[in-house]
Amino acid sequence: MKRILYSLLLIVGTCLFSSCADYLDVDKYFYDQVSLDSAFSKRVYVDGWLSSAYSAMDYIGEFSEPFRWTADDLYHPDMKEYHEGNYSADNQFSDSNQNESRLWKYYEGIRKASTFVNNVDLCPELTMDEKTDMKGQARFLRAYCYWALMRVYGPVPLIPLEGLDVNLSYEELSLPREHFDVLVDFVDKELMEAARSLPTKRTVNNLGRPTRGAALGLRSRVLLFAASPLFNGNTDLFDVKDCYGNLLIAQEYDESKWARAAAAARDVIELAKSADLYELYTIAPKATTLEWERPPYNDEYSNKTYPDGWADVDPLLSYKSIFDGTILGSKNRELIYTRTRNGHTCIDNWNEQLMPKTLSGKNRLAVTLKMVNAYAMNDGRSITEAAATGDYVTEGFTTQAYAATNPFLPVNVSLMYNNREPRFYASIGYCGSIWEASSSSETLYRNSQVFYYRGLNDGKQGFKEDCPITGITVKKYYNAEDSRTTGGYRVDKTEMTIRYGEILLNYAEALNELTEGQVYHVTNYMGEDVTIQRDAGEMRYAIKRIRMRAGVPDYSNETYNNQSDFRVKLKRERQVELFAENSMRYFDLLRWKDALQEENQLLQGCDINISDDQTRVADFYKPTIITTVHKMFEQRMYLWPFPTYELKRNVNMTQNPGW
Template identity: 80%
Template sequence: MKKLLYTILLSLGTFLFTACTDYINVDKYFYDQVSLDSAFSKRVYVEGWLSSAYSVMDNIGEYCEPFRWASDDLYHPDMKEYVEGNYSADHQLSDDDRNNSRLWKYYEGIRKASTFIDNVDRCPELTMDEKTDLKGQARFLRAYCYWALIRVYGPVPLIPTEGLDVNLSYEELSLPREPFDNVVDFIDAELAETARSLPIKRTVNNLGRPTRGAALGLRARVLLYAASPLFNGNIDFFDVKDCYGNQLVSQTYDETKWAKAAAAAKDVIELAKASNLYELYVIAPKATVLPSQRPPYNELYSDKNYPEGWADVDPLLSYKSIFDGTILGSKNPELIFTRTREGTAHINDWAYQSTPKTLRGNNRLAVTQKQVNAYAMNDGRSITEAASTNDYVTEGFTTQAYAAENPFLPAKVNLMYNNREPRFYASIAYNGSVWEASSASESDYRDKQIFYYRGLNDGKQGFKEECPLTGITLKKFYNSEDSRTEGGYLVDKTEMTIRYGEILLIYAEALNELTSGQVYHLTTYTGADVEIQRNVDEMRYAIKRIRMRAGVPDYTDETYNNPNDFRVKLKRERQIELLGENSMRYFDLRRWKDAMTEENQLLQGCNINISDDEKRVADFYKPTIITSVHKVFEQRMYLWPFPTYELKRNVNMTQNPGW
């Protein structure tokens, strides 16, 4: 009988929360009162309900959401309609066959979490500590879902946490959009309270459940977004209004928002210091390492240990290992939060999309020339600076003799990829790079040098563009053991949903935006006073760790003391360090209001129409416009359009301007 009841309750929950497509549809509130006493009477039912709430985040998370390959760093043909602006209120792109917006489905998670919070105390089989923890997890999930909504749509309806009166009329139950700052304040307060109730660490079996650091890390991310130009005094959003004509985005710039973001990031940093919990992951150089595998000598950093230098760090492996499965998530001090249930599958899909056709991959995920050019030389100079002294060249190829001394480049590789910073070799698969595929049972598939010249197996064949359109692909999530050929296997990866490196970048960026000499007194998540101001030493503390782990020199004093120069370099640092993570670049360009400039630039790469004919091979590397992709970004695209069918269901919802 118990088994039957459990089945009935799960079936009921499935029907109530997934059978309808309108996740904010007010009709559902009439069904919230059904079987709640039964649903929260047993521990197993409670765990099933919370698991169902987790599944929303797992199935629509940031590594599988629609924007992951739709910015100026990566391109995939599946994202063509996104980058060309072929979407609207009636054409959402992410809908399923039932007119069901995947993005809007986050409201399902919000409702499941709210119902859980309101009812979990009913369960007699749980201790008070267990109830506190479970409610904290549900609050985290609810805040995460709201965060996922506001960064796409801007101001959204805020569901009352205490539920709605079912005696109200249908129209009265329809919710208008809430001012953006109100939603952020709600998320901020929820995550602060959540952080106080969640444990500092989880067991290995519960790695995918949020901790105190996860709540604080997400809070810092949300507050950084709210402080950024898109929603901090953005007069372009003067016409973002609710159904009553009220402005939903403040038209007044408030520097305090940057201070709040810095304070939130500092909460994570102080937690890391106090508990010895978080730090950037580093690996010591192997005894057999060649001098050419080390960053060039720098008198300030080469002889000092991390974080003052890189003497005891292998920059390439230290960075790459946190993404390719080399280190388990439970052993990685940089990991703050991960989604273990679906995360591995999503990351392996990234690897599949970039793996060459020769190795049974999809072979279509492309890295743009713009992203390649963002990487510095191995001495920290930009390629523009290095070109002025002829240290960066775009002509000529490596030879066998050269490759024997340079482990980063095999023979027949263009010299434009020579002497680049370690994160380049950890992330980018240029034309002629080697795919080890060491788990392949047949030796013919191991240590393959893959070229994307026209006519080759992994290049363009005839009119078929079943290859990276830029002639460059991604290697960041690829493990040297990975092989999809017969007998091969994939190494499981840990999704870096929130990591310490991002927190350090948030802290430095937020501090940089504060007026020099201005001091802010704010409260930590525990209620203690904290003093926040633009402090070069604090900014250096954050950035230097990122740079030393990467094996590139720290910024100069001139850069740290110049907010404009620091801002430019910080944006470049995020572009490189966070490549491919959490759709970060897509939303960074929007929150900075840089998308009108950056996203309207033509998509460029190598010329994949060039064969490997020795007389023409050099032409492959000439920057080439990808004419089959017509990038478009308009002012209205800073906010995603609400689905038309949702506007019809909720009479008090207003559409974003321009849609």
């Protein structure tokens, strides 16, 4: 059998016969090659190989990437160096071993997936349908790994599908970076082929394996990213070149990329309709639910059922239940794809970081004041609009009598958190919120009202900031049963890696960027010609579902017909709806080219130096600049630096500009 080395990195040149990190171990690769015939001779070996390829997913998104806590919505002290821009080509904080780039572990997944696709047909114990499904899974994994690299580094090397001949010289084994559009086309093709090969549904035991919808959903995400300003005619990246001096990012704006992204999102929506697969998850109000627990009465929506209104929707529980473990992933029609880790679909690390010390949590994950202010009032107005009429106030606290008529606020809570939209109460742990911890074996831990005033158990202790640095935390991944105390337990949560709500937002955004009256012909994943154009009715179809589930009014006709106004509102909608999901905010700011403005704003929150002394407690809530954090974002940070040690291994690799 001809020896082919499937490159883990574009790199093996200088590492083939040296002592590198374990994942570059040459003996392992040669073992892979000489044992391919036997490795694919039995079903059990084939299953093991494919399962091994899935391990690359551990390094993407919520589990390991630093970007989940480095945008303008969240702050975690472990991410301070990222917020302050103290990383470089020589200092990669995300790598536990400076001789092993963790993000580049994706190339190991690419190698394994390519080997699998090229050899699974050798197994005589598999049916043709099983081989087709497994190839589809491997293609999905390969595409996901490339996507993870592209959104961080931009153009990266594209590994030949047939591998690299180890008899080549070091220079021939070193690969240059590929043009970004070529990478996008490759991933697009991979995901279309995967979608045609994968089933529409999986059993409960295979929830973490991709389906047709997962492939199409990822394709929607990739093409939206490629159509966005960062990589669509961005002349700021004129100097991103390969080792031969070739430009790697197109300098001319191409509106048809938005049409392509819109068509990809529509593919998911059409699949959802035709196979009755996906829809936003909703819970009906209980018979005991009082009128004031629902969104404010509105003639246009209160008496209509979803998706035309919210008469049959409990907005808070409908939204919160898909993140806090109330609804199993296998029962949730909004879930398109979830990653698993060690057989589990939980994101317990988030829960541990946000839980207060009172309940034995880390008490470290903070929400910025900027994010809190992004949430609308319960009638859909911004806090600025409501303040102009006196309906949004920042002074005063709830009393016992007031709390008795308000379902969301207990006593002694700032009125600045009053009458906010349901997604606010589902996501934000403000000072004075209740943590039920009903699984705790000790009653003293149940229904704790947690305050972050200085000197209290969950507040700042002396000079040690062992609390949410802004005095606000996340509640999106908290379940009322969760407790980290002895005898308590946490409810498993399903990570919403790709969900239908994102697809609807993708569709509306892409359509909005098209010139009014311009018609595009795009080929869908089945090879059929479809027409795409800016359509306010289609945009409303997508956005209204999001808004009605959230219990806030739809946008006006004027907004849908105004490209600029819709763009502003769409960005805010994504910020709120997708808060704390899959590093979404960070990469949205990058692709919109908004990071220079948004990421350089001062970090603000409450003043955690204020105690619960009644003469000064109101000062806790005054907007306060966090002086211990110096946020900084530069132009060069739109693309992550390649580690110096990887550049030394691959002589044909070029560094991103500015690094």
